[in-house]
Amino acid sequence: MIDYSRFLSRSAERMKESEIRRMGTLAAQRRDIISFAPGYPSPDTFAWADFQEIAQRLLTGQDGNVLQYGPTRGYRPLLECIAAIMESRAAPTSIDRLIVTTGSQQGLDLVARVLLDPHDVILVELPTYTGAITAFRNVMASMVGVRQEADGLALDDLEETYQRVRVDGRRVRCLYLVPNFQNPTGLLIGRTKRRALLEWAERRDVLLIEDDPYRDLYFGDSVTQDDIRPMRADDEGGRVIYMSTFSKTLAPGFRVAWIDAPAAITAKLEIAKQAADLCTGELDQRVVFEACRQGILDRQAPLLRAHYQEKRDAMIAALREGSGPELRWIEPAGGFFLWPTLPEGIDAQQMLPRAIERGVIYVAGEAFFVDGGGNRQVRLSFSAPIIDHIREGVQRLKAAIAQEADARRR
Numbered sequence: 001m002i003d004y005s006r007f008l009s010r011s012a013e014r015m016k017e018s019e020i021r022r023m024g025t026l027a028a029q030r031r032d033i034i035s036f037a038p039g040y041p042s043p044d045t046f047a048w049a050d051f052q053e054i055a056q057r058l059l060t061g062q063d064g065n066v067l068q069y070g071p072t073r074g075y076r077p078l079l080e081c082i083a084a085i086m087e088s089r090a091a092p093t094s095i096d097r098l099i100v101t102t103g104s105q106q107g108l109d110l111v112a113r114v115l116l117d118p119h120d121v122i123l124v125e126l127p128t129y130t131g132a133i134t135a136f137r138n139v140m141a142s143m144v145g146v147r148q149e150a151d152g153l154a155l156d157d158l159e160e161t162y163q164r165v166r167v168d169g170r171r172v173r174c175l176y177l178v179p180n181f182q183n184p185t186g187l188l189i190g191r192t193k194r195r196a197l198l199e200w201a202e203r204r205d206v207l208l209i210e211d212d213p214y215r216d217l218y219f220g221d222s223v224t225q226d227d228i229r230p231m232r233a234d235d236e237g238g239r240v241i242y243m244s245t246f247s248k249t250l251a252p253g254f255r256v257a258w259i260d261a262p263a264a265i266t267a268k269l270e271i272a273k274q275a276a277d278l279c280t281g282e283l284d285q286r287v288v289f290e291a292c293r294q295g296i297l298d299r300q301a302p303l304l305r306a307h308y309q310e311k312r313d314a315m316i317a318a319l320r321e322g323s324g325p326e327l328r329w330i331e332p333a334g335g336f337f338l339w340p341t342l343p344e345g346i347d348a349q350q351m352l353p354r355a356i357e358r359g360v361i362y363v364a365g366e367a368f369f370v371d372g373g374g375n376r377q378v379r380l381s382f383s384a385p386i387i388d389h390i391r392e393g394v395q396r397l398k399a400a401i402a403q404e405a406d407a408r409r410r
Helices: 010-014 019-029 048-058 076-088 103-115 130-138 155-167 191-204 263-276 282-293 296-320 348-358 387-409
Strands: 098-101 121-126 142-149 172-177 207-211 240-245 257-260 378-381
Touching: 010 130, 048 282, 076 098, 076 257, 076 282, 098 103, 098 263, 103 130, 103 207, 103 240, 103 257, 103 263, 121 130, 121 155, 130 142, 142 155, 155 172, 155 191, 172 191, 191 207, 257 263, 282 296, 296 387, 348 387
Parallel strands: 121 142, 121 172, 172 207, 207 240
Antiparallel strands: 098 257, 240 257
8 A cells, every 4th residue: 555645745744624524424414404614605696597698608519719718918908897896996006917816715826926936925814715725725834913903903912023024034925815804704895904004015125915705795884985994095105915706796606816916926926827727618708708798797796795695794793682692703794704702611623513513513713713813702694504503503503502511610
Protein backbone atom coordinates (compact mmCIF):
# COMPACT_ATOMS: atom_id res chain seq x y z
CA MET A 1 0.00 0.00 0.00
CA ILE A 2 1.50 3.33 -1.06
CA ASP A 3 1.77 6.04 1.57
CA TYR A 4 0.67 8.96 -0.59
CA SER A 5 1.39 11.46 2.15
CA ARG A 6 5.02 11.21 1.06
CA PHE A 7 4.08 12.80 -2.27
CA LEU A 8 2.03 15.70 -0.95
CA SER A 9 3.24 19.29 -1.10
CA ARG A 10 3.63 21.26 2.10
CA SER A 11 0.60 23.27 1.04
CA ALA A 12 -1.52 20.13 0.61
CA GLU A 13 -0.50 18.88 4.04
CA ARG A 14 -1.98 22.06 5.55
CA MET A 15 -5.29 21.85 3.67
CA LYS A 16 -8.43 21.36 5.75
CA GLU A 17 -11.98 20.50 4.78
CA SER A 18 -14.43 23.39 4.97
CA GLU A 19 -16.45 23.13 8.18
CA ILE A 20 -19.45 24.54 6.31
CA ARG A 21 -19.20 21.86 3.60
CA ARG A 22 -18.84 19.18 6.29
CA MET A 23 -22.03 20.37 7.97
CA GLY A 24 -23.74 20.36 4.59
CA THR A 25 -22.80 16.71 4.13
CA LEU A 26 -24.28 15.86 7.52
CA ALA A 27 -27.51 17.65 6.65
CA ALA A 28 -27.76 15.78 3.36
CA GLN A 29 -27.47 12.46 5.17
CA ARG A 30 -30.46 13.21 7.44
CA ARG A 31 -33.60 14.72 5.98
CA ASP A 32 -34.96 15.54 9.42
CA ILE A 33 -32.08 17.94 10.08
CA ILE A 34 -32.76 21.69 10.00
CA SER A 35 -29.54 23.31 8.84
CA PHE A 36 -28.42 26.81 9.79
CA ALA A 37 -24.93 25.98 8.47
CA PRO A 38 -24.59 27.02 4.80
CA GLY A 39 -24.96 30.65 3.76
CA TYR A 40 -27.02 29.71 0.71
CA PRO A 41 -29.42 32.15 -0.94
CA SER A 42 -33.05 31.06 -0.85
CA PRO A 43 -34.14 29.31 -4.09
CA ASP A 44 -37.49 31.05 -3.62
CA THR A 45 -35.78 34.31 -4.60
CA PHE A 46 -34.36 33.10 -7.92
CA ALA A 47 -35.90 34.66 -11.04
CA TRP A 48 -36.66 31.25 -12.54
CA ALA A 49 -38.94 32.38 -15.37
CA ASP A 50 -36.56 35.14 -16.43
CA PHE A 51 -33.58 32.78 -16.46
CA GLN A 52 -35.54 30.22 -18.46
CA GLU A 53 -36.44 32.80 -21.08
CA ILE A 54 -32.86 34.06 -21.31
CA ALA A 55 -31.45 30.53 -21.64
CA GLN A 56 -33.93 29.63 -24.38
CA ARG A 57 -32.83 32.60 -26.45
CA LEU A 58 -29.13 31.99 -25.85
CA LEU A 59 -29.28 28.29 -26.68
CA THR A 60 -30.80 28.53 -30.15
CA GLY A 61 -27.37 27.89 -31.70
CA GLN A 62 -27.40 31.12 -33.68
CA ASP A 63 -24.34 32.34 -31.78
CA GLY A 64 -21.79 29.55 -31.45
CA ASN A 65 -19.70 31.57 -29.00
CA VAL A 66 -22.34 31.10 -26.30
CA LEU A 67 -20.91 27.63 -25.58
CA GLN A 68 -17.34 28.41 -26.60
CA TYR A 69 -14.21 29.28 -24.67
CA GLY A 70 -14.13 32.99 -23.93
CA PRO A 71 -11.55 35.59 -22.87
CA THR A 72 -9.85 35.01 -19.53
CA ARG A 73 -10.82 38.50 -18.36
CA GLY A 74 -14.48 37.84 -19.04
CA TYR A 75 -17.23 38.52 -21.55
CA ARG A 76 -16.71 42.11 -22.68
CA PRO A 77 -20.35 43.27 -22.44
CA LEU A 78 -20.50 41.85 -18.90
CA LEU A 79 -17.30 43.68 -17.97
CA GLU A 80 -18.88 46.90 -19.22
CA CYS A 81 -21.97 46.10 -17.14
CA ILE A 82 -19.77 45.54 -14.08
CA ALA A 83 -18.07 48.88 -14.73
CA ALA A 84 -21.52 50.50 -14.63
CA ILE A 85 -22.27 48.71 -11.33
CA MET A 86 -19.01 50.03 -9.89
CA GLU A 87 -20.00 53.52 -11.06
CA SER A 88 -23.34 53.15 -9.23
CA ARG A 89 -21.38 52.22 -6.10
CA ALA A 90 -19.46 55.52 -6.34
CA ALA A 91 -16.31 53.67 -7.44
CA PRO A 92 -15.72 54.45 -11.13
CA THR A 93 -13.37 52.00 -12.82
CA SER A 94 -12.03 50.99 -16.23
CA ILE A 95 -12.04 47.71 -18.14
CA ASP A 96 -8.31 47.17 -17.61
CA ARG A 97 -8.94 47.01 -13.85
CA LEU A 98 -11.62 44.30 -14.06
CA ILE A 99 -11.61 40.52 -14.24
CA VAL A 100 -14.52 38.09 -13.99
CA THR A 101 -13.93 35.11 -11.70
CA THR A 102 -15.62 31.76 -11.21
CA GLY A 103 -17.27 32.87 -7.99
CA SER A 104 -15.75 34.95 -5.22
CA GLN A 105 -13.88 31.95 -3.89
CA GLN A 106 -11.78 31.78 -7.03
CA GLY A 107 -11.19 35.49 -6.63
CA LEU A 108 -9.79 34.92 -3.15
CA ASP A 109 -7.61 32.09 -4.44
CA LEU A 110 -6.22 34.24 -7.26
CA VAL A 111 -5.57 37.21 -4.99
CA ALA A 112 -3.79 34.96 -2.49
CA ARG A 113 -1.59 33.40 -5.16
CA VAL A 114 -0.70 36.73 -6.74
CA LEU A 115 -0.02 38.71 -3.56
CA LEU A 116 1.23 36.26 -0.92
CA ASP A 117 4.31 34.09 -0.61
CA PRO A 118 4.67 31.38 2.05
CA HIS A 119 4.86 32.93 5.54
CA ASP A 120 3.88 36.42 4.36
CA VAL A 121 1.60 38.08 6.90
CA ILE A 122 -1.99 38.97 6.08
CA LEU A 123 -4.19 40.54 8.76
CA VAL A 124 -7.78 39.31 9.05
CA GLU A 125 -10.75 40.09 11.24
CA LEU A 126 -11.48 38.02 14.33
CA PRO A 127 -13.65 36.28 13.23
CA THR A 128 -13.37 36.18 9.43
CA TYR A 129 -14.81 34.30 6.45
CA THR A 130 -13.77 30.62 6.34
CA GLY A 131 -13.28 30.67 2.56
CA ALA A 132 -10.69 33.41 2.94
CA ILE A 133 -8.93 31.41 5.65
CA THR A 134 -8.77 28.46 3.26
CA ALA A 135 -7.41 30.52 0.37
CA PHE A 136 -4.72 32.16 2.48
CA ARG A 137 -3.80 28.90 4.19
CA ASN A 138 -3.39 27.16 0.85
CA VAL A 139 -0.59 29.54 -0.16
CA MET A 140 0.98 29.03 3.28
CA ALA A 141 0.48 32.65 4.32
CA SER A 142 0.62 33.60 7.99
CA MET A 143 -2.79 34.91 9.12
CA VAL A 144 -2.87 37.20 12.13
CA GLY A 145 -6.21 38.21 13.61
CA VAL A 146 -7.46 41.64 14.66
CA ARG A 147 -10.24 42.07 17.19
CA GLN A 148 -13.66 43.43 16.16
CA GLU A 149 -15.95 45.94 17.84
CA ALA A 150 -19.65 46.61 17.28
CA ASP A 151 -18.82 48.83 14.29
CA GLY A 152 -16.13 46.60 12.84
CA LEU A 153 -12.39 46.23 13.17
CA ALA A 154 -10.84 47.69 16.34
CA LEU A 155 -8.39 50.34 15.15
CA ASP A 156 -6.27 50.27 18.30
CA ASP A 157 -5.87 46.50 18.07
CA LEU A 158 -5.07 46.82 14.36
CA GLU A 159 -2.13 49.11 15.08
CA GLU A 160 -0.94 47.06 18.04
CA THR A 161 -1.09 43.88 15.97
CA TYR A 162 0.81 45.56 13.14
CA GLN A 163 3.53 46.69 15.53
CA ARG A 164 3.86 43.19 17.04
CA VAL A 165 4.35 41.71 13.59
CA ARG A 166 7.00 44.30 12.78
CA VAL A 167 8.84 43.67 16.05
CA ASP A 168 9.00 40.00 15.03
CA GLY A 169 10.81 41.10 11.88
CA ARG A 170 7.92 40.34 9.53
CA ARG A 171 6.10 42.56 7.05
CA VAL A 172 2.32 42.92 6.80
CA ARG A 173 1.36 42.61 3.14
CA CYS A 174 -2.44 42.90 3.21
CA LEU A 175 -5.53 43.39 5.36
CA TYR A 176 -8.63 41.36 4.42
CA LEU A 177 -12.06 42.80 5.29
CA VAL A 178 -15.76 42.12 4.70
CA PRO A 179 -17.12 45.59 5.55
CA ASN A 180 -20.81 45.12 4.75
CA PHE A 181 -22.79 42.64 6.90
CA GLN A 182 -19.77 40.48 7.49
CA ASN A 183 -19.71 36.73 7.25
CA PRO A 184 -20.01 35.44 9.99
CA THR A 185 -20.96 38.28 12.38
CA GLY A 186 -23.25 40.42 10.22
CA LEU A 187 -21.33 43.51 11.37
CA LEU A 188 -21.22 46.72 9.34
CA ILE A 189 -17.99 48.74 9.48
CA GLY A 190 -18.80 52.36 10.35
CA ARG A 191 -18.25 55.21 7.89
CA THR A 192 -15.63 56.98 10.01
CA LYS A 193 -13.80 53.73 10.59
CA ARG A 194 -13.68 52.98 6.84
CA ARG A 195 -11.88 56.24 6.18
CA ALA A 196 -9.53 55.55 9.07
CA LEU A 197 -8.70 52.13 7.63
CA LEU A 198 -7.81 53.67 4.27
CA GLU A 199 -5.56 56.21 6.00
CA TRP A 200 -3.96 53.43 8.06
CA ALA A 201 -3.27 51.32 4.94
CA GLU A 202 -1.63 54.28 3.23
CA ARG A 203 0.48 55.10 6.28
CA ARG A 204 1.58 51.50 6.79
CA ASP A 205 2.00 50.63 3.08
CA VAL A 206 -0.53 47.79 3.19
CA LEU A 207 -3.02 46.63 0.56
CA LEU A 208 -6.71 46.27 1.51
CA ILE A 209 -8.70 43.33 0.15
CA GLU A 210 -12.34 44.45 0.32
CA ASP A 211 -14.76 41.53 -0.06
CA ASP A 212 -18.28 42.87 -0.66
CA PRO A 213 -20.86 40.16 -1.45
CA TYR A 214 -23.72 41.35 0.80
CA ARG A 215 -23.91 45.12 0.24
CA ASP A 216 -27.28 45.08 -1.55
CA LEU A 217 -28.91 42.95 1.17
CA TYR A 218 -29.56 45.70 3.73
CA PHE A 219 -32.69 45.81 5.85
CA GLY A 220 -35.09 48.68 6.52
CA ASP A 221 -34.43 52.39 6.23
CA SER A 222 -31.71 52.61 8.87
CA VAL A 223 -28.94 51.72 6.39
CA THR A 224 -28.03 54.45 3.90
CA GLN A 225 -25.94 54.30 0.75
CA ASP A 226 -23.20 56.12 2.66
CA ASP A 227 -23.21 53.33 5.25
CA ILE A 228 -22.47 50.68 2.60
CA ARG A 229 -20.22 52.87 0.45
CA PRO A 230 -17.23 50.75 -0.61
CA MET A 231 -13.84 51.73 0.74
CA ARG A 232 -12.75 51.42 -2.87
CA ALA A 233 -14.87 54.54 -3.59
CA ASP A 234 -12.59 56.66 -1.39
CA ASP A 235 -9.33 54.95 -2.31
CA GLU A 236 -7.07 57.68 -3.67
CA GLY A 237 -3.81 55.79 -3.23
CA GLY A 238 -4.62 52.61 -5.18
CA ARG A 239 -4.63 50.49 -2.01
CA VAL A 240 -7.92 48.60 -2.43
CA ILE A 241 -8.54 45.34 -4.25
CA TYR A 242 -12.33 45.12 -4.44
CA MET A 243 -14.32 41.91 -4.86
CA SER A 244 -18.02 41.35 -5.37
CA THR A 245 -20.40 38.78 -6.82
CA PHE A 246 -23.76 38.03 -8.41
CA SER A 247 -24.19 34.89 -6.27
CA LYS A 248 -26.24 36.53 -3.53
CA THR A 249 -28.41 38.67 -5.80
CA LEU A 250 -29.04 36.49 -8.88
CA ALA A 251 -28.03 32.88 -8.12
CA PRO A 252 -24.85 31.18 -6.89
CA GLY A 253 -25.05 28.44 -9.53
CA PHE A 254 -23.88 30.86 -12.22
CA ARG A 255 -20.51 31.20 -10.44
CA VAL A 256 -19.95 34.75 -11.67
CA ALA A 257 -18.07 37.30 -9.59
CA TRP A 258 -15.49 39.98 -10.22
CA ILE A 259 -12.37 41.72 -8.97
CA ASP A 260 -11.59 45.41 -9.43
CA ALA A 261 -7.92 46.13 -8.78
CA PRO A 262 -5.11 48.38 -10.00
CA ALA A 263 -4.40 47.41 -13.62
CA ALA A 264 -0.92 46.05 -12.85
CA ILE A 265 -2.40 43.60 -10.31
CA THR A 266 -5.32 42.65 -12.55
CA ALA A 267 -2.83 41.73 -15.29
CA LYS A 268 -1.20 39.25 -12.91
CA LEU A 269 -4.59 37.93 -11.80
CA GLU A 270 -5.36 37.21 -15.45
CA ILE A 271 -2.19 35.12 -15.81
CA ALA A 272 -2.98 33.25 -12.60
CA LYS A 273 -6.51 32.58 -13.86
CA GLN A 274 -5.17 31.16 -17.10
CA ALA A 275 -3.50 28.45 -15.01
CA ALA A 276 -6.69 27.81 -13.04
CA ASP A 277 -9.51 27.59 -15.59
CA LEU A 278 -8.55 29.69 -18.65
CA CYS A 279 -11.95 31.40 -18.62
CA THR A 280 -15.16 31.73 -16.66
CA GLY A 281 -18.12 29.88 -18.20
CA GLU A 282 -19.32 31.83 -21.22
CA LEU A 283 -22.95 30.73 -20.87
CA ASP A 284 -23.07 31.76 -17.21
CA GLN A 285 -21.67 35.18 -18.03
CA ARG A 286 -24.15 35.69 -20.88
CA VAL A 287 -27.10 34.85 -18.62
CA VAL A 288 -25.85 37.25 -15.93
CA PHE A 289 -25.27 39.97 -18.52
CA GLU A 290 -28.80 39.59 -19.87
CA ALA A 291 -30.17 39.69 -16.31
CA CYS A 292 -28.37 42.99 -15.79
CA ARG A 293 -29.31 44.40 -19.20
CA GLN A 294 -32.98 43.55 -18.80
CA GLY A 295 -33.19 45.08 -15.33
CA ILE A 296 -33.77 41.77 -13.55
CA LEU A 297 -30.94 42.45 -11.10
CA ASP A 298 -32.41 45.83 -10.15
CA ARG A 299 -35.93 44.38 -9.77
CA GLN A 300 -34.66 41.58 -7.55
CA ALA A 301 -32.87 43.76 -5.00
CA PRO A 302 -35.88 45.09 -3.02
CA LEU A 303 -37.52 41.65 -3.07
CA LEU A 304 -34.37 40.10 -1.63
CA ARG A 305 -34.11 42.68 1.12
CA ALA A 306 -37.70 42.10 2.23
CA HIS A 307 -37.32 38.31 2.03
CA TYR A 308 -34.19 38.10 4.15
CA GLN A 309 -35.32 40.74 6.63
CA GLU A 310 -38.44 38.68 7.32
CA LYS A 311 -36.26 35.62 7.95
CA ARG A 312 -33.86 37.54 10.20
CA ASP A 313 -36.80 38.84 12.22
CA ALA A 314 -38.25 35.34 12.52
CA MET A 315 -34.97 33.94 13.85
CA ILE A 316 -34.51 36.74 16.38
CA ALA A 317 -38.12 36.44 17.57
CA ALA A 318 -37.69 32.68 18.04
CA LEU A 319 -34.45 33.18 19.98
CA ARG A 320 -36.17 35.69 22.29
CA GLU A 321 -39.33 33.67 22.75
CA GLY A 322 -40.06 32.31 26.22
CA SER A 323 -37.54 31.49 28.90
CA GLY A 324 -34.41 29.69 27.92
CA PRO A 325 -30.65 29.94 27.64
CA GLU A 326 -29.08 33.37 27.79
CA LEU A 327 -27.79 34.22 24.32
CA ARG A 328 -26.21 37.49 23.20
CA TRP A 329 -25.88 38.88 19.68
CA ILE A 330 -25.66 42.12 17.73
CA GLU A 331 -28.67 42.45 15.43
CA PRO A 332 -27.43 42.47 11.82
CA ALA A 333 -28.72 45.24 9.57
CA GLY A 334 -28.30 43.06 6.48
CA GLY A 335 -26.78 39.90 5.07
CA PHE A 336 -27.42 36.24 5.87
CA PHE A 337 -26.12 35.61 9.37
CA LEU A 338 -26.73 35.85 13.10
CA TRP A 339 -23.75 35.39 15.44
CA PRO A 340 -24.93 34.47 18.96
CA THR A 341 -22.65 33.94 21.94
CA LEU A 342 -23.54 30.88 24.03
CA PRO A 343 -23.87 30.92 27.82
CA GLU A 344 -20.71 30.78 29.91
CA GLY A 345 -19.09 27.36 30.01
CA ILE A 346 -20.68 25.96 26.84
CA ASP A 347 -18.38 25.06 23.95
CA ALA A 348 -20.08 25.29 20.53
CA GLN A 349 -18.00 22.53 18.93
CA GLN A 350 -18.47 20.15 21.84
CA MET A 351 -22.21 20.82 21.84
CA LEU A 352 -22.58 20.02 18.12
CA PRO A 353 -23.28 16.26 18.52
CA ARG A 354 -26.07 17.10 20.97
CA ALA A 355 -27.52 19.63 18.51
CA ILE A 356 -27.39 17.10 15.68
CA GLU A 357 -29.14 14.59 17.90
CA ARG A 358 -31.86 17.21 18.40
CA GLY A 359 -32.07 17.72 14.62
CA VAL A 360 -30.34 21.06 14.04
CA ILE A 361 -26.95 22.05 12.61
CA TYR A 362 -24.91 25.25 12.87
CA VAL A 363 -21.27 26.17 12.29
CA ALA A 364 -19.21 26.41 15.47
CA GLY A 365 -17.45 29.74 15.86
CA GLU A 366 -13.89 28.45 15.99
CA ALA A 367 -14.05 27.75 12.22
CA PHE A 368 -13.92 31.53 11.68
CA PHE A 369 -11.00 32.33 13.99
CA VAL A 370 -7.31 32.11 13.11
CA ASP A 371 -6.20 32.33 16.75
CA GLY A 372 -8.11 29.40 18.25
CA GLY A 373 -10.95 31.58 19.58
CA GLY A 374 -14.68 31.43 19.01
CA ASN A 375 -15.49 28.45 21.20
CA ARG A 376 -18.67 30.12 22.56
CA GLN A 377 -19.96 31.50 19.25
CA VAL A 378 -22.20 29.91 16.62
CA ARG A 379 -22.99 31.11 13.11
CA LEU A 380 -26.66 30.75 12.28
CA SER A 381 -27.62 31.34 8.67
CA PHE A 382 -31.25 32.40 8.22
CA SER A 383 -31.06 32.78 4.42
CA ALA A 384 -31.97 29.31 3.13
CA PRO A 385 -34.47 27.70 5.58
CA ILE A 386 -38.16 28.50 5.29
CA ILE A 387 -39.60 30.47 8.21
CA ASP A 388 -41.34 27.47 9.80
CA HIS A 389 -38.02 25.62 9.82
CA ILE A 390 -36.25 28.66 11.29
CA ARG A 391 -38.70 28.69 14.20
CA GLU A 392 -38.50 24.94 14.76
CA GLY A 393 -34.72 24.89 14.34
CA VAL A 394 -34.24 27.60 16.95
CA GLN A 395 -36.37 25.64 19.42
CA ARG A 396 -34.22 22.57 18.81
CA LEU A 397 -31.07 24.64 19.28
CA LYS A 398 -32.33 26.14 22.54
CA ALA A 399 -33.19 22.68 23.79
CA ALA A 400 -29.69 21.46 22.94
CA ILE A 401 -28.14 24.43 24.78
CA ALA A 402 -30.28 23.82 27.86
CA GLN A 403 -29.40 20.12 27.83
CA GLU A 404 -25.68 20.93 27.45
CA ALA A 405 -25.82 23.43 30.30
CA ASP A 406 -27.58 20.91 32.53
CA ALA A 407 -25.01 18.22 31.72
CA ARG A 408 -22.15 20.56 32.61
CA ARG A 409 -23.70 21.45 35.97
CA ARG A 410 -23.74 17.80 37.03
